[in-house]
Amino acid sequence: MKYKTIIVDDERLARKEMQRLLAEFDEIAVVGEAENLSEAVCLIEREKPHIVFLDIQLANENGFDLLEKTDRDFKLVFVTAFDAYAIRAFEVNALDYLLKPVNPERLAKAIERINEEKPDEKANLRLFEFDDRIFLEVGSRSVFLKVCEISHINSSGDYSEVFTTDRRKFLLEKSLREWEERLPEKHFLRIHRQTIINLEEIEEIETWFNRTFQVRLKNFRESLAVSRRYAVKLKSKFT
Secondary structure (H helix, E strand, O other): OOEEEEEEOOOHHHHHHHHHHHOOOOOEEEEEEEOOHHHHHHHHHHHOOOEEEEEOEEOOEEHHHHHHHOOOOOEEEEEEOOOOOHHHHHHOOOOEEEEOOOOHHHHHHHHHHHHOOOHHHHOOOOOOOOOOEEEEEEOOEEEEEEHHHEEEEEEEOOEEEEEEOOOOEEEEOOOHHHHHHHOOOOOEEEEEOOEEEEHHHEEEEEEOHHHOEEEEEOOOOOOEEEOHHHHHHHHHOOO
16 A cells, blocks of 8 residues: 655755655655645645655744644654754654654654554445444453444544543544544534534534534533534535
8 A cells, every 4th residue: 555645845855855765665655745834735635645744844834733724634744954843743643753854764764653554454444334333442441332322532643532422431542534434424524623523412503703613412511613614514414
């Protein structure tokens, strides 16, 4: 399997150098380059990459802001000339942090970490039905859970927090992207880059500012934000 990869850097020569370095890896397929965040967002939405190599200090922009503009459904490798951002990079669950000029051996280690994820094994996972019972490994124990009993799911880096209709909570080593791909579209909807909800559990939808909504679910006091990007999809489910 080839990993679809995007390079984001405001310097053309830096992008070409990263292209040259990545060409040594058969499993990497660079599908696009961006010199700013708006270009990067468009590329990510169109190509849905597995990996994004991201410079932190862009012209008049900060690479960390990309995380607020996209669904974090890719592995992120920061590439920068400065080491001052290393701690923050790992706080946002970056896969790796490479200093310029990028050392080929250091890059190889980053690619090796990506290979350990084995995303090709996830490609053939069965889609869930609403009345399925699924087997979950939760820490040192295992539980069965009905799909219809899932109230909502929040992203937590490479993990996910699953909330049930009876107010239980499970932390699982499963990405929000995988949940979105496997849950039945008729009953579940992503409403934010960090949240998927069970449409059957909606109790109230409140119109919010800037063409967004707040959703209140049954048995949960805290409202969930619906980003503007997903507000149209939510509205279409009920019109």
